[in-house]
Amino acid sequence: MAEKMATSGKSHNSKEKKSYPGGGKNSKSSSHDEMTLDKFVSKMLPLIELEKEAEITASKDTIAMLKPEVAQKRGCAILNLKCADVQTGLLGKTLLELQPNRGDILPPHKLTPHDVVVLKSNKADSTSAALGQGVVYRLKDDCITVAVDDIPEDGLNSSLRLEKVANEVTYRRLKDTLVELSKGVLQGPAADLVPVLFGSKRPTFSQKPISFSPFNKGLDNSQAAAVSKALGAHDVLLLHGPPGTGKTTAVLEIILQEVKRGSKVLACAASNIAVDNMVERLACHKVKLVRLGHPARLLPQILESSLDAQVLKGDNSSLANDIRKEIKVLNSKFLKTRDRKSRGELRRELRQLGKEERKRQQQAISDVIRDSNVILTTLTGALSRQLQDVSFDVVIIDEAAQALEVACWIALLKGRRCILAGDHLQLPPTIQSVEADKGGLGRTLFERLAAMYGNEVMVMLTVQYRMHHLIMEWSSQELYGGKIQAHGSVNRHTLYDLEDVQKASATEPTLILIDSSGCNMEERKDEGDSSFNEGEAQVAMAHAKKLLDAGVNASEIGIITPYAAQVGLLRTMRAEDRRLSELEISTVDGFQGREKEAIIISMVRSNEKNEVGFLNDRRRMNVAVTRARRQCCIVCDSETVSSDSFLKRLVEYFQEIGEYYSAMDYAS
Numbered sequence: 001m002a003e004k005m006a007t008s009g010k011s012h013n014s015k016e017k018k019s020y021p022g023g024g025k026n027s028k029s030s031s032h033d034e035m036t037l038d039k040f041v042s043k044m045l046p047l048i049e050l051e052k053e054a055e056i057t058a059s060k061d062t063i064a065m066l067k068p069e070v071a072q073k074r075g076c077a078i079l080n081l082k083c084a085d086v087q088t089g090l091l092g093k094t095l096l097e098l099q100p101n102r103g104d105i106l107p108p109h110k111l112t113p114h115d116v117v118v119l120k121s122n123k124a125d126s127t128s129a130a131l132g133q134g135v136v137y138r139l140k141d142d143c144i145t146v147a148v149d150d151i152p153e154d155g156l157n158s159s160l161r162l163e164k165v166a167n168e169v170t171y172r173r174l175k176d177t178l179v180e181l182s183k184g185v186l187q188g189p190a191a192d193l194v195p196v197l198f199g200s201k202r203p204t205f206s207q208k209p210i211s212f213s214p215f216n217k218g219l220d221n222s223q224a225a226a227v228s229k230a231l232g233a234h235d236v237l238l239l240h241g242p243p244g245t246g247k248t249t250a251v252l253e254i255i256l257q258e259v260k261r262g263s264k265v266l267a268c269a270a271s272n273i274a275v276d277n278m279v280e281r282l283a284c285h286k287v288k289l290v291r292l293g294h295p296a297r298l299l300p301q302i303l304e305s306s307l308d309a310q311v312l313k314g315d316n317s318s319l320a321n322d323i324r325k326e327i328k329v330l331n332s333k334f335l336k337t338r339d340r341k342s343r344g345e346l347r348r349e350l351r352q353l354g355k356e357e358r359k360r361q362q363q364a365i366s367d368v369i370r371d372s373n374v375i376l377t378t379l380t381g382a383l384s385r386q387l388q389d390v391s392f393d394v395v396i397i398d399e400a401a402q403a404l405e406v407a408c409w410i411a412l413l414k415g416r417r418c419i420l421a422g423d424h425l426q427l428p429p430t431i432q433s434v435e436a437d438k439g440g441l442g443r444t445l446f447e448r449l450a451a452m453y454g455n456e457v458m459v460m461l462t463v464q465y466r467m468h469h470l471i472m473e474w475s476s477q478e479l480y481g482g483k484i485q486a487h488g489s490v491n492r493h494t495l496y497d498l499e500d501v502q503k504a505s506a507t508e509p510t511l512i513l514i515d516s517s518g519c520n521m522e523e524r525k526d527e528g529d530s531s532f533n534e535g536e537a538q539v540a541m542a543h544a545k546k547l548l549d550a551g552v553n554a555s556e557i558g559i560i561t562p563y564a565a566q567v568g569l570l571r572t573m574r575a576e577d578r579r580l581s582e583l584e585i586s587t588v589d590g591f592q593g594r595e596k597e598a599i600i601i602s603m604v605r606s607n608e609k610n611e612v613g614f615l616n617d618r619r620r621m622n623v624a625v626t627r628a629r630r631q632c633c634i635v636c637d638s639e640t641v642s643s644d645s646f647l648k649r650l651v652e653y654f655q656e657i658g659e660y661y662s663a664m665d666y667a668s
């Protein structure tokens with residue numbers, strides 16, 4: 001039976017995959033890994049369709065099947081809204097500002113900026129047509145602003161509701177990319193790259209190592225070697241960054257070096273937050289960069305670097321500004337006009353002006369793109385029309401091991417060379433459709449190339465800046481061929497080195513194993529078939545409280561558990577003690593890419609059959625353990641989890657090197 005995790009009902013590819021610590025030595029592909037371009041396109045097209053269907057079904061399940069009031073309770077709809085203002089945003093979009101009809105603030109909801117939403121009349125039933133569709137642009141406690149392409153013809157004066165819907169644009173872009181990949185690549189910028197990435201032409205590197213004068217004087221040897229190898233790559237390099245090894249630091253140096261030698265760079269990642277992270281860290285260097293993407297989707301501190309902000313500063317946009325002012329005047333007229341004929345005329349006029357504004361804006365956008373050396377965007381954002389016909393010397397993808405291969409191709413088709421940074425030994429992208437997952441949609445390009453070319457194209461960073469060496473050692477030995485070292489700044493750091501933290505039995509150890517075996521702490525299942533373990537949850541909380549008592553800040557502690565029901569249970573317990581409000585409780589997936597000073601892992605599984613479910617995915621436990629900087633505490637039933645040899649070695653390592661407690665002693 002499929003296990004339920006706490007990723008909004010998403011399922012993960014949990015099957016064990018072969019790992020390549022540092023890559024096989026020039027290992028040419030096995031027949032399983034051979035993938036021609038044609039095979040790839042014909043395999044992926046139906047899988048993307050399956051994934052799209054799964055997402056649409058999931059959103060229909062939550063909204064169309066529910067009464068609007070229930071949908072609102074679940075946070076995926078907001079009822080009883082009124083349209084308080086209509087404005088024009090960049091590129092001729094219309095911004096509708098919606099406020100609650102009753103009360104001052106919006107009811108609790110789960111809508112976030114960049115969600116796709118439909119606007120309906122409040123009275124409409126689930127099958128009624130929408131007044132319009134748009135993207136959440138801005139959110140405040142008392143209003144929500146939605147960007148729509150066209151002003152709804154009617155209904156804005158009535159009471160309204162918003163419903164979240166599946167985002168089909170992404171899937172359309174993925175499909176368009178596959179079609180593009182199958183037909184036009186022989187002439188495009190990536191014409192020489194494509195055969196290398198599909199194994200029909202071997203990758204090549206410059207004969208001599210490329211020397212460079214680093215912008216970041218603190219680069220370690222492995223980072224410097226990786227940058228040199230990247231600069232010498234004629235087609236592709238995989239930059240393998242195990243947890244905490246400064247992968248983004250190396251990526252930024254590569255970007256700066258590429259710009260220095262005159263390259264035009266496209267820098268991408270799957271998530272907005274990872275792209276913003278690069279923008280923020282590049283901002284202090286004098287490099288001409290632009291961040292593409294809807295302003296509502298960017299961190300406030302990088303808005304200055306956004307395309308929209310830069311376009312506004314450009315000469316070409318002043319004309320567009322005048323047109324926008326005119327549109328605003330007409331818009332308010334439109335809102336007040338009741339007469340059908342006059343409304344029709346106004347709408348025609350608005351459309352015409354919108355068209356004119358778009359033309360001017362396009363010109364302003366082209367100017368900014370042409371003048372920038374580095375363009376940063378999400379992978380799907382790389383297909384936006386602003387980048388049509390723009391090509392790059394190099395495409396750099398951060399977090400590439402968490403991106404769908406098809407999504408990577410959106411960016412890759414625009415460049416002659418590519419650098420992919422990531423770690424295929426951490427969790428891959430989340431796939432909703434079980435069939436698409438089984439079919440291989442979640443297999444990343446990073447993983448495929450690591451399997452196909454191994455060390456021929458891969459370079460690994462080997463100094464990590466996060467974990468005490470004891471936390472790192474297990475992961476390094478199990479997954480990275482024992483090649484990782486802890487930097488001196490973290491090698492022996494402890495919780496009690498932190499300001500205001502006392503040396504105590506809870507804060508002294510680096511590794512702790514709290515064993516619930518024989519303590520009558522069996523797992524149970526909730527109605528949704530997700531596992532939980534009340535005894536373990538109590539023990540995990542008890543340890544968190546001991547840390548608080550010794551002076552550790554709640555915000556520096558994280559509890560990680562793979563199961564949705566256990567996350568729910570722990571959060572309920574957290575709500576009972578105000579001191580714990582900043583304590584973060586999440587799934588492994590929720591913590592990927594992040595860290596805490598102290599991590600408590602609740603494994604949950606405790607049963608007579610010794611079943612461990614998806615705990616046996618090495619990547620999941622690798623991510624969980626390596627989130628910890630100074631202390632990692634595992635709560636588990638050692639007997640159950642030791643039925644898996646990988647987990648057995650983990651338990652034995654903690655037992656041998658760390659402090660060992662029985663859950664019984666601990667709870668008491």
Ligand SMILES: Nc1ncnc2c1ncn2[C@@H]1O[C@H](COP(=O)(O)OP(=O)(O)OP(=O)(O)O)[C@@H](O)[C@H]1O
Pocket residue numbers: 218219220223241242243244245246247248249250465466593594
């Ligand atoms: N050469 C270095 N010297 C000192 N500190 C470094 C160095 N390289 C990276 N760091 C530090 O290590 C931390 C992680 O760096 P970075 O964000 O680049 O890593 P990452 O590999 O992208 O992270 P993650 O492991 O979360 O994917 C940062 O605090 C960074 O300042």
